[in-house]
Amino acid sequence: MNGQYSEKVMDHFMHPRNVGELPDANGVGTIGNPVCGDVMRLYVKIEDDKIVDVKFKTFGCGAAIATSSMVTEMVKGKSIPEALEISNRAVAEALGGLPPVKMHCSVLAEDALRSAIKDYLVKSGREKEFPEIKLKGEHDEGHEHP
Numbered sequence: 001m002n003g004q005y006s007e008k009v010m011d012h013f014m015h016p017r018n019v020g021e022l023p024d025a026n027g028v029g030t031i032g033n034p035v036c037g038d039v040m041r042l043y044v045k046i047e048d049d050k051i052v053d054v055k056f057k058t059f060g061c062g063a064a065i066a067t068s069s070m071v072t073e074m075v076k077g078k079s080i081p082e083a084l085e086i087s088n089r090a091v092a093e094a095l096g097g098l099p100p101v102k103m104h105c106s107v108l109a110e111d112a113l114r115s116a117i118k119d120y121l122v123k124s125g126r127e128k129e130f131p132e133i134k135l136k137g138e139h140d141e142g143h144e145h146p
Helices: 009-015 062-075 080-082 088-094 100-123
Strands: 026-032 038-047 050-059
Touching: 009 062, 026 100, 038 062, 038 080, 038 100, 050 080, 062 088, 062 100, 080 100, 088 100
Parallel strands: none
Antiparallel strands: 026 038, 038 050
């Protein structure tokens, strides 16, 4: 990784926050981009509609790891509606920007978060309460969602 990345991106890459699995997660989202090979798995624990814990495991480039780390920091303690407001642009801005060629990593992070929340809602029979949850990558070329 070279000078095209902000200090914050480098910090989250070198010292990622909230890495690992969450054994008591009640929502898990896995998003992959077959073109670049990045795979993100995000685990959330939601209680009383608040995200009380979040962890991630990402196989990918430095930007994929940094965006995963940042999204976990941004979402902890948020309500479901607040978490759904977090956009890939907000993740990129929080990291001090990403090179254009790496913006797709922030989309993966947003989609992994939305996928984990959707998983929680489906498991708890509440998906009809948030029908607007869409994954950005669903409409992009070259993205597959397992």
